[in-house]
Amino acid sequence: MPPLFRRVALIGKYQPVAAGGTARSAVDTLDHIAHFLMDQGCEVVLEAETAANTGLPHYPVADVDGIGRECDLGLVVGGDGTMLGIARRLARHGTPLIGINQGRLGFITDIPLDGFAAILPPMLHGEYEEESRPLMRAHVVRDGEVVFEALAMNDVVVNRGATSGMVELRVEVGGQLLANQRADGLIVASPTGSTAYALSAGGPMLHPSIPGWVLVPIAPHTLSNRPIVLSDAMEVAIEIVSGRDVSANFDMQSLASLLHGDRIHVTRSDYCVRFLHPRGWNYFATLRKKLRWNEGGS
Template structure:
């Protein structure tokens, strides 16, 4: 048995239609099991739920010992990044299709959550990326990402040209629509649609994936995660960089994007018997049966 919990933070995709009764039902279920519940303040304010205290993320990190996130992978990404420094373990309940990191279906949350809240669960830790944008040696932007850091061309411009360095070594000059630096978690997101491989979350590595490269020989490469990756804008107008959902547009020639492993990790909790491979089978619709 693992740790039992006492105070749960509840977070929801408050823009979703019909989310309020779902959140109230989950909150009542958790309190019936003898735990305290607080809502993330923005969730409480936008749903109008007043039966439970609304707290800031900092207050949730200080007072709660578990967070339940109701929504999809996008909702989880945003909250996980905001809570990375708090060290709060996260459980994901998916309202729609099964997500990669929100893996409990809304239809089965009761039978999944009850043993987990009593301390019977699987835990895994996911690495994060962090980095900055340097202009003339000064940092003008800093970001944290669970999925990926993406440098891409402007909306109306031609390709962007990037110089890529890993550690102290020059790797390549790439002309492409952009470049993705993805964590193992992000390997099943944008990087996958751009032709990158899937990395198991336990692998200590990053993906570097060109987006629609001009040269067919520019292929995705798996990098060690203990060095710094540097992407410098050589050519191309109005390029942008995204750290998950944090964006900086209108990069200039000479701007340098640095990416490295963050000191923070995300802790995800799953029901007993959870399998990463089973998640891939369901999400990617891989053949499951045997003849």
């Protein structure tokens, strides 16, 4: 029986070595997975940057837009950072994604590398759990003009420079003043991002099905400034009141340097990321495993 996903894009994590090449084990892993997919009856297409950095021959190559137009599935080999980078870019195409975890934690790349050969075949034939996670859209407004914009899947973070003091931020939600906060920074996190930086800053975890965000101050000057859960239908606006070397990060991969008076507007994007998980997958099992809950329990 032919697989449900006939044309599969392979997107890899690659680690350049000192000599300027790429770690051999990463290349071998991708090549092994590519051959495995072909044995399952799939046509393999290498994502362009993956192909350029690994030098793997004999495979068709496509950029992200080409993958979105031509491929039935994206298979991401790496950690959550690798998945975040490609998920934002493929979301507008609606391409489903499966993650093979080659990193350490892996909340959204949930197939272990040493188990993919047993787990992938039924998924390729339609036996999987699917979930959809919305992206965040953020833009920076300066003197009435948009000077920077980006999509984020985890979080939008406004923070101070490494050697500067606190920043003062005016925070509005749905057009209404929430607070003026003095802190090291502020995190606006999606449910996906609630287990990332926001969690280490003291924020709560949000189940992925909750249409909400969590607003988490980073080391606030006033300890009564606590995390708050908001509807993701409401726009969050953050204005830079004071502070030096203030910046905004979007999934920690995009950066905008900010000036006093700049406003960062965060809204729910029209795009969602489609994740496919093995049959039987559930969010709470992921939390137990990744956060080591109930170790030694029954």
